[in-house]
Amino acid sequence: MKTYFKLICMTLVSISLWASDSKATQLLKERSKVLTPKITQVSKSVYCATGFSPANISMIIGVSGILIVDSGMFPAHGEAVLKEFRKITKLPIVGVILTHGHGDHTGGIKAFTHEKGKKSEVLIYARSPFNTEGQHFQDGGIKENKIRGARQGGFLLPPNKRINNGIAPAFYPPKEKNVFLGEHIVPSVNFSEGRHEYNVAGIKFELVAAPGETSDQLYCWLPEEKVIFTGDNFYRSWPNTYAIRGTHYRDVKLWIESLTMMIEEKPHHTVPGHTLPLIGVEETTEVLDDYRKAIAFVLDQSVKGINQGMTPDELVQYVKLPKELAEKDHLREYYGNIEWSVRAIFSGYLGWFDGNPTTLFSLSPQKEAQNMARLVGGEEALSLKAHQALQNNEAQWCAQLSDHLIYLNPANKKYLLLKASALDILAEKLITATGRNYYLTVAQELRVKAKQLK
Template identity: 35%
Template sequence: MTRRARGLSLLLLLALIGGLTALLWPAPPPIFQTRTMPLPGVLAARCDEFTPRVEEPAEGVFVAIGYDLANTIVLRTSAGNVVVDPGMDLARAALARDALLARSPGPVLAIIYTHSHIDHVGGARAWISDGPPPQIWATDAFTGHFIKQYEALRAAESRRGEHQFGRSVGPELLPCTALGPTPDLDHAGSTGARMPTHTFSGLQTLRFGDTEIELHEAHGETHDQLFVWIPARSVLLPGDNYYAAFPNLYTIRGTSPRPVRAWIDSLDRMRRLAPEHLIPSHTLPLRGRDTIAAALTDYRDAIAWVLAEVLRGANAGRDVDSLAASIGLPPQLADKPALTELYGQIDWSVRAIYGAELGWFDERPEQLYPQQDAAAREVAMMGGPPALLREVEAALARDEPRWALHLLAKLRAAGSPDPSPELNIRALQTLGEQTHNSNGRAYLLEAAIRLRRPVAPFAVAVDDELRAGLPIDLFFAAMGARLMPERAGAAHESISVHFRDTDDHYVVTVRRGVAEVVRGEPLPGTPTPLASITTDTDTWKRLALEQDSAAWALLGDHLDVDGSLLDLRRFLAYFRRGA
């Protein structure tokens, strides 16, 4: 068989793995052209803080505020600059870079990632010149957390991320997030992220010229978080373990449970340092040892209070719904501006903590075996869909959008077609415009927009250097979720993939609707492979990212197949294509 014939057959290799997609996408023109209600005052006041500027809160420490969702911080040393959190997208990162280097000219010696969220790493390439490349520092856990959003739950996390950041919502309704300017979604397709060149666990001390910098692993908003301490200047950079809003103990874009107890411990370790300057990666710097001590103490006490209230309630036998509805901050914390629920939200946090501690079951026996047609029966008891829709109209007239959304959800759960999408749009938009939590606001308004029109997916343009840094395991990790059991329910077959450059070997098995990926020797009971693929890791990544075709790989002697092409084609058809 010719290489060209093999190339055509092997186009189906793309079914094995999907191209990477972004958490954020370019925004189409907004549907809501004018604001129908004033922006909630507390969010409007926060947005006013993000006028782009560079401040020097401590000698030789410069922070670019208001250029992007996260602050970028430059530490000046006698040998050059150290950059902490280089921004999200290249266009805004370049603006912040120019403003910062105007205040602190010199070479960039190192880049420090406080954690792996894209708003803290996507602008790295803007800080890398033609000279000696800077060191890039992060915790050992960085890589796993950076790539996990592109694995099995890539589609769900991406979709939810679009909603949380209001991809399609215009600046009239979402002028900022509570932590910084609204992300520049128009430029998010060209990521400048770079993988770390140096990682550590625990404590790492660095020296650049006359400056000693300590990196402390400090789990909190993520499991790969660190904080930066400059002892001689008494400057603490907490990353996202502190910002001026109730902490995001649970993010509605979806993630594994955040380590609440470790977050409290990280804050206590920061308090022990007694810093004179606190420069977070979101919101404004704080000055003064007493002011900072009070802020960090209030922050950890707020987290500890919510955790303890959940545990006390669970021990008392209270269900998660009643806990989420009733838990708030105690009087000594409730009026603190830095604990306003502008970004994190207490009831969301309560549900996440309860689930992390005890799982989904909250002792209500009726939850074990729920009535499957309950919604349909309830709608019938209300007088049927027409009566329910009349109450939805009345609820909106009474300015009760939550009740309207509840009733409309009941109608959908009953299996009734929605006769009036406009009611849902009105309810979502009304509630969204009343919401001061920027994540909740964005999610509701984005959901309203998507009821009017679909929003096309968008892919990140991964450049050569970032592609080289991505681990090959990423490109196998999502296969279990991409298998279509309706096609593969009776199959028990395998293929093998060998990489020339690393001498790594993978075996992919489909066994009665379950996909199994094994690195190395196949497990006992694995059938003889239908076909064996030999290639190099970069070719595999190029194919996965759709940067080149299988025909190109074959014609260039980058890829070979030994075995039945027809069987290989049938095997690959078990896996879902695309996003």
């Protein structure tokens, strides 16, 4: 018992060492400075609102009306942006272009179709079938994505534990709001494939099918001003090629092809789905080319490793972005994560089986926990090893050992709290905001559960 008490004390000391910000935390805090509300004039007729909502909301001014590109997450967000846009022009809204069906881009649409509470004739442009990802969950009867989505978004965390969401400020949705399936929107103008030209209110624009983060993604191209609206196929961060809330495979190969099409437009300015626009030919060319090059590198290396028989656990150690790309801020893992991309590519091509016959029929978690405890000399010895791992700053190993302990004795408060401590340390060291939020939320849930136990 003396040894056990000593290790607990050492663990508490170890946790206290993380009181100062890690490099990851410092970078996320620095990131917040460019996620504040701002209106940017991109070109003669294009304005982009960033930081008012998780997703950007843009305006294109024509001769007799304006087009809106994406609407933000909630009507209140859209109203706040429209108030700013109305300082620039009083022309009526004639259309809303939705780059894809995610709720953070579609939920605020009422602010633009019902300005000042009055419904107007506003065309809604989108790709069909619209909101494919949300429909995928609904058709399958899947609800777990909502729980995991709330963890990923940090919606259950107190404000002091959220820095930002990597590519957006840390907003909180109403509890009854489902922000991941989008609104029940029926587009008035839609297409499924190819390129389509329009001329509305004196605005010449093209909408192009561009699957990537979602299969219903499009990009909007203004040929006269050479401005491109990328949707979520580009923002200033490593892309979310896999969302930890759960999603079907986001085809990385198609994503690269969509980026290639956008680059071949030779844009002078780029409006991403999140984060600040790219202004000027030089920045636009460099950043979009880096983005495509980096994603293509990860795909190529993943396929190479797969063809060498690597498992996903081996593959994530093998695929490393070249230093000249990894050090660029627009490719930092603020939102998506390269390891998750690699695992998604493996699963997207080969499914769940990693190729190792041992994993065809794995032991149950309970049985593995029992064997692990027996291997080290019993449950108490396993617990000591887990505490020692935490004390040695081996938080991942502590979390994995804690899982065994919890399977052995799920009503033991000490095990729940031990895992929570490990997750807190893992969160502190992770720059990817979605993963950080997930760690912290589950740690919070474990502490609540421990408190409820007698």
